[in-house]
Amino acid sequence: MTGVPQQLVEVESYVSRAVALVGPLDVERVALADATGRVLAEPVRALLASPAFDNSAMDGFAVRRADVLGAGQDSPRELAVVGDVAAGPASAPVRVGPGQAARIMTGAALPEGADAVVPVELTDARAFTFGATAPTRVTILSEPAPGAHVRRRAEDADVGDLVLPAGRRLGPRDLAATAAAGYGNVPVRHRARVGVVVTGDELVPPGEAPGPGQLPESNGVLLASWLRGRGAVPTARVVPDDAAALRRVLDHLAPRVDLLLTAGGVSAGAFDVVREVLGDDDVTFAAVAMQPGKPQACGRWRGVPVLAVPGNPVSAFVSAEVIVRPVLAALHGHDDARRPERRPAATGWRCPPGRRQYLPAVVDDDGVRPAARRGSGSHLVASLAAATALAVVPADVDEVRPGDVVDVLPL
Template sequence: MPAPLLSVADYVAQVLALADGHERATETVTLDDAPGRVLAADLRARLAVPPFDNSAMDGFAVRRADVLTARAQSPVALEIVADLPAGSTDRPHVGPGQAARIMTGAPLPPGADAVVPVEQTVTGTFTGGGDTVRVEIVAAPSEGAHVRHAADDVSPDDVVITAGTRLTARHTSAAASVGYATLDVVRRPRVHVLSTGAELRAPGEPLAHGQIPDSNSTLLAGLARAAGAEVHRVGAVADDPAALRAALDAAAHADLIVTSGGVSAGAHDVVKELLSAPGPDGAPAVTFTKVAMQPGKPQGHGRVHGTPIVTLPGNPVSVFVSFEVVVRPLLRALLGQTPHAPTRRVAAATGWRSPAGRTQHVPVVVTDDGVRPATAGGSGSHLVASLALAEALAVVPADVVEVRPGDVLTLMEIDR
């Protein structure tokens, strides 16, 4: 009897073990170069945010006790003792019966404890023992009105961004606000990708009968690079053990090798032929197995010259699904991230069949009424052009043989 298929969860756990013992090197980059990188350690605030009490409105800084009776019918007049634009370093004291004109973001002057918006004031020049500029307050402010207090958002030494975060412009802005100009990030894992097959030709080359463009290595290189890796695309390697061995030897310094093709049971499956042979310790370099997933059943993982290697099937949609389900979690682990990215639940807008006993991953588009396969071809592993339409992968559990409209499915986001 054929060996039972390995569950997706069990196989992914085996692959993730390849990250054990990986030493994550770090490097320092400027904030401009940080988006897309992974933060190496928790980022703690050097500064409070805001760093000082400041105004949230254009208006007048006042002592609230002076203007509690202010009404439109009975305004309270205050002497203007200072004019404070944003960025001002002046620290005028606001005493009883006084106010300071203040702009948004300017430091709240000592003595003041509230800000009255300019819309609730009337300004003018009044004569009495000399010209004195005054403001009339026509509404009483609430306690602490329109004042942003120091450390309202963040206090010094607070953790602002946690280690393992994939940085965006929002994160770099936060880092700048708490006193950083550079960040320590995880060095990008060095990933070599290659595809195997005598039928493959470099993209754009003329094709003879029976030949096809090598879309797989292009796909893998782009996916790995978008996942945060430093990528070397080897390209296509012929179905020749010596050529494959030379390509693998050249990748010995990498952090990960990813191959496509040559892992099934065909007569020319060179990856399986070469890497399933016993090594010096009597064990094969790669363990090949059949996983209960569709597409992407034939899989392999192990080490070559100590370098982790993941071998994927050769059909393009199988390559894509295998990368998202198997390789991306490994890359996230190498980068110090949580292996599995968040998912969401969405209803199916249409129905389709799913193979019994295998978890199906269907490239789908997301519409207002739910998800539907990206093409009428469903999850066929050869439908590479449909990947350009796909917005996510819908996951159909192994015990489901038919998806019906309205069934709620787990959705794996792609291009994240």
């Protein structure tokens, strides 16, 4: 155990130390239906062209443009309709020759000989009736542009093209692109299993009426929910301020998880049990130059990476966003770097000297203001719910004034 540090550790230095504890998890293949939120372990390259063939972007008539040059309301062109082409497998091939057209539906393959599509609204047919057969002749009332309303094969992606890079967190659009590229499953990183251990004699389960000196337990709820939102699988436990009980829980969780995360008891108080217990193993305690979230610890418990964050709810949340988030990204093989946005302050607030401030804030049309009406406070969990961003203020700034431009990280 490293003693209480005399100097503050820069945020980036501490985050690098924490991230170095972990590496990417193993890979598994999962069906696309189960891949939402998972992190892609390998690049996706198209197995199929998209579109797979030339097809129509409109309901209308496939034509040879040379046959309808100059067509208009005052100079219509009449063509013989020689086929009907619907989306899906064709029952018989259709070929469009000189002076001919084929009725065609959106998504249907462009018939041989045709090089443009005239929407039905620009013909004398005006509209198609469900179930009605194609007319034998059609009058074209507008000259189409070259290649009008034709989706060309591979105009979106060709076989072998990169569709998605490795490290991408998969969302609905990614999965649709993957399916269109010819895949039914994808290689993804295992979800990180995280053991969340919250300490405190004062904590009672949510929904239970607290007695004198007691508080509803919220950190376990907060961190477990946050972890699920980042693609992890949390297991949460609440432990009293008892060293033997904490050791038992940590020993039980360690072989079952990829990361241990404790909340509370990490400072220098007489009853800070996490500091007492984690000092038994390969764990370093640090005073990080951030506010909230100054007392931190990271290392290994029985060989398993462990992070220890403060127990005040806002401190726990900020620590998750600033420290746990990049560690989780490293486990998932995901580049989770965020670029802050720049916004003017709608109101002023004080900043801690010598520490970077991560202030839960509301960002609206007026600018940035503290989410809590009484300014910053690591215990103000009710106000945390109103926050839409973290305002990030450098350590050398002691006051933000109205109109000052500050960095914000959207939540």
